[in-house]
Amino acid sequence: MKKYDYIFAGAGLSALMTVYQMILSGKFKEKKILLLDADSKKNNDRTWCFWEKPDGDYEHLVYRKWNTAIFSNANFTRDLNLSPYQYKMIQGMDFYQHAFEAISKEHNIEFLQQKIIRFTEDNGGVLAETETEKFYCDKLFNSILNPQEIIGQNKYPYLQQHFIGWKIKAKEPVFNPEKATFMDFSIAQKGNTRFMYVLPFSKTEALIEYTLFSKELLPENEYENEIQDYFKKLGITNYELIEKEQGAIPMTCYSFWKKNTKNLVHIGSAGGWTKASTGYTFKNATKKSKELVAFLETGNDFRKFHKKTRFWFYDLLLLDILDRKNYLGSQIFSAMFQKGNLAIIFKFLDEETSFVEDIRVISRCPKTPFLQALGKRIGI
Numbered sequence: 001m002k003k004y005d006y007i008f009a010g011a012g013l014s015a016l017m018t019v020y021q022m023i024l025s026g027k028f029k030e031k032k033i034l035l036l037d038a039d040s041k042k043n044n045d046r047t048w049c050f051w052e053k054p055d056g057d058y059e060h061l062v063y064r065k066w067n068t069a070i071f072s073n074a075n076f077t078r079d080l081n082l083s084p085y086q087y088k089m090i091q092g093m094d095f096y097q098h099a100f101e102a103i104s105k106e107h108n109i110e111f112l113q114q115k116i117i118r119f120t121e122d123n124g125g126v127l128a129e130t131e132t133e134k135f136y137c138d139k140l141f142n143s144i145l146n147p148q149e150i151i152g153q154n155k156y157p158y159l160q161q162h163f164i165g166w167k168i169k170a171k172e173p174v175f176n177p178e179k180a181t182f183m184d185f186s187i188a189q190k191g192n193t194r195f196m197y198v199l200p201f202s203k204t205e206a207l208i209e210y211t212l213f214s215k216e217l218l219p220e221n222e223y224e225n226e227i228q229d230y231f232k233k234l235g236i237t238n239y240e241l242i243e244k245e246q247g248a249i250p251m252t253c254y255s256f257w258k259k260n261t262k263n264l265v266h267i268g269s270a271g272g273w274t275k276a277s278t279g280y281t282f283k284n285a286t287k288k289s290k291e292l293v294a295f296l297e298t299g300n301d302f303r304k305f306h307k308k309t310r311f312w313f314y315d316l317l318l319l320d321i322l323d324r325k326n327y328l329g330s331q332i333f334s335a336m337f338q339k340g341n342l343a344i345i346f347k348f349l350d351e352e353t354s355f356v357e358d359i360r361v362i363s364r365c366p367k368t369p370f371l372q373a374l375g376k377r378i379g380i
Helices: 013-025 092-104 147-151 220-234 282-298 310-324 326-339 342-349 355-362 367-378
Strands: 002-009 033-036 047-052 062-066 068-072 077-081 086-091 109-112 116-121 126-130 134-142 158-170 179-184 193-200 205-214 239-252 264-266
Touching: 002 013, 002 126, 013 033, 013 092, 013 282, 033 134, 047 092, 047 282, 068 326, 077 326, 086 092, 092 109, 147 158, 147 239, 158 220, 158 310, 179 326, 193 220, 193 326, 205 220, 205 239, 205 326, 220 239, 310 326, 310 355, 310 367, 326 342, 342 355
Parallel strands: 002 033, 002 134, 033 109, 068 179, 134 264
Antiparallel strands: 047 086, 062 086, 068 077, 116 126, 126 134, 158 205, 158 239, 179 193, 193 205
């Protein structure tokens, strides 16, 4: 049985970012590191989007970026000047290639395409088992989410950002390639939080997603029927379907960190690295991977790797509202974006605001549902 210093159970975004940060630090060259994943990571299986100021850590991987965007609901449309931010898109394949190119240059890091079936701890470390082999390590980083663990409790709501997207080439030049559609709530809400999301690449090409923040997934044809109805609204009558993507991202404030032990840490969506109130992951994973590597340079007890902030509680209140009254999502986000200072909103969602700035953002939201959610949480 092979022995490693570190094993990563899963080689998705969070694991690859963490290993990449280890490489950049130069302080882990003597550590034997193994990444295990059932997937080869050779397919363009997803895209990540995020707002960020120019010249970010992964700027060279950005496939497209936008300086302006649109926010809409049934009553208003607002053009958003994103400055000093930009809205950026990175394709999965480009990120995987970048990470594995860096890994291939390191003699101490291995990747094996094997599916992990379990891992168990003893006093000295962690045993990881795949369908064909067993490996032992001092520290294990788990990024494999077990949704049943969250569904099986009722202290923290569990919603999902779920979507289907079509990348198309239209016959008609209906898109403005300089302006993304951030959220379009003008579509029928049907008792949920539902919006269209459009990333234009040219006047005729774009990715159009039908997205929900809710508990239950829809039948596939319901997403796709809504996308086709939206085409009619845009004036698209003839198009070529280039590719499809779909996903379901957890939105929860579940206390993943309480499952960490001295030698086992949960990362990525399995560790609460997804921003609970929005489902955005890339920017959070960038921050958390850096924090984790910095922690590893000085600490060795993963039970100490967590800091709960006031932003966690803000997210919890929003999820409490959407869990009970899912139809309020459009009203809440519209209140924020209709007249709010966009730079402060993005800064708030990045968890970088001062408390005074927090109040400026929160005060724009409907007060009654948040006060009711607060009352329930503190037992009033």
